[in-house]
Amino acid sequence: MKTRKILSKNPSSFIDVNNICSHTTSNKMEVNEDAIFDLQLQSCFFLGVFDGVGSSETGEFVTQISIDAITRELKLYEFRPLKYAITQSLREANRLILLRKTKASYSEIGASFTGVLVRDREICLANIGNCRAYLLRDNVIQQLTTDHTYIQELKSHGISPSQEDLVERKHVLTRMLGAVPNVNISVFPLWIWDSKDCDVEGNDVIILCSDGLYEYINIQDVADKISNCAGNYKSVCEELTQEAIANGSKDNISIVTIPLIGQLRNVLPPGYNVSIDDSKEDSFDDDNYDSAIEEYQIDNNIYVLHLIILVILFNFISIMFFLVGLN
Numbered sequence: 022m023k024t025r026k027i028l029s030k031n032p033s034s035f036i037d038v039n040n041i042c043s044h045t046t047s048n049k050m051e052v053n054e055d056a057i058f059d060l061q062l063q064s065c066f067f068l069g070v071f072d073g074v075g076s077s078e079t080g081e082f083v084t085q086i087s088i089d090a091i092t093r094e095l096k097l098y099e100f101r102p103l104k105y106a107i108t109q110s111l112r113e114a115n116r117l118i119l120l121r122k123t124k125a126s127y128s129e130i131g132a133s134f135t136g137v138l139v140r141d142r143e144i145c146l147a148n149i150g151n152c153r154a155y156l157l158r159d160n161v162i163q164q165l166t167t168d169h170t171y172i173q174e175l176k177s178h179g180i181s182p183s184q185e186d187l188v189e190r191k192h193v194l195t196r197m198l199g200a201v202p203n204v205n206i207s208v209f210p211l212w213i214w215d216s217k218d219c220d221v222e223g224n225d226v227i228i229l230c231s232d233g234l235y236e237y238i239n240i241q242d243v244a245d246k247i248s249n250c251a252g253n254y255k256s257v258c259e260e261l262t263q264e265a266i267a268n269g270s271k272d273n274i275s276i277v278t279i280p281l282i283g284q285l286r287n288v289l290p291p292g293y294n295v296s297i298d299d300s301k302e303d304s305f306d307d308d309n310y311d312s313a314i315e316e317y318q319i320d321n322n323i324y325v326l327h328l329i330i331l332v333i334l335f336n337f338i339s340i341m342f343f344l345v346g347l348n
Contacts, residue, residue, distance in 0.1 A: 045341025054080030
C-alpha cells in the first residue's frame with residue numbers, strides 16, 4: 022500500500038500541485054498489477070494510472086514496460102503539441118508490449134491506461150482500456166473517459182447487456198495497450214479556465230482510478246467524500262480505498278486526485294495563445310508520419326540525382342567544345 026504526493030515543484034500555475042495525491046494497493050492480491058506513474062519535465066508533467074492484464078507476474082511486468090517507454094518518449098517529445106507527445110508515447114509502449122508477446126508465456130499481456138499530460142493551462146487526457154478519469158465540480162461528478170469494454174460496446178449500440186454478459190464478460194476489453202499494432206488511443210485536449218476568464222466559482226478536481234475502485238463504490242460517494250475533505254486528499258484516497266475493499270473488491274486499487282485552480286473546459290480560454298503551434302498537430306499525429314518522412318527523403322534523393330546528371334552533362338558538353346576547338 023502506497024500513498025504519496027506527486028510533484029516537487031509547480032509546472033503549472035493552474036494545478037494545485039501541493040495537494041495532488043495518489044494511493045495504490047495490491048489489496049488481496051500477491052502482486053500489484055496497477056501502477057501510478059508521474060513524470061515531471063521541463064515544460065510539462067505527466068500523471069497516469071495503469072492496470073496490467075495477464076497473470077499476477079506479467080501484469081506487473083507490462084505496466085513497467087509501459088512506464089519505461091513513456092518516460093523515454095516524453096523526454097524526446099515534450100516540446101511537441103501535447104496530443105502528439107502523449108499519443109507517440111503510448112504507441113511506443115504498445116509496440117514494446119507486442120514485442121514481448123512473441124514469447125509464448127507472454128501471449129495474453131496488455132495494459133489499461135488513463136492519464137493526463139499538462140502544460141500551463143493545457144491538459145491532454147488519454148485513455149485506453151477500462152481505467153477511468155472523472156471530473157468533480159460542486160459535488161457533481163462526471164465520467165470523462167469511455168471504457169473500451171465489451172459491455173460498453175453493447176451499451177453504445179443501444180443493446181442492454183444480459184445478466185450472463187455482465188457476469189462473464191464484465192472485464193473483457195475491446196482495446197488495450199499490447200492488443201494490436203495499430204492501437205487506437207482516445208486522446209482529447211482540455212483547458213483550465215480561471216476567474217479572469219469567466220465567473221468561476223469553486224475549483225474542479227480530476228480523479229484517475231482503476232476498476233478495483235469504481236466497480237465497488239458508489240461514484241456519488243466518491244464525489245461527497247472528496248468535496249468534503251477540506252483539501253486532505255491523502256486521507257480521502259485511503260478512505261475510498263478501504264471502502265472499496267469493505268464492499269468486496271479483491272482487485273488492485275489505484276486512485277489519483279488532481280485539484281485544479283479553476284475549471285476544466287473543452288474550449289480555449291478567451292485570449293489564450295497555445296504555447297506550441299497545435300495547428301500542425303494533425304500532421305504530427307498522422308499514422309502516415311513516418312511514410313511522409315520517407316517520401317521527403319526519396320524526393321530529396323531524386324533532386325540530388327538530377328543535379329549529378331546535370332553536372333555530368335555540363336562536363337561532357339565542355340569536353341566536346343574543347344575537342345572541337347582543337348580540331
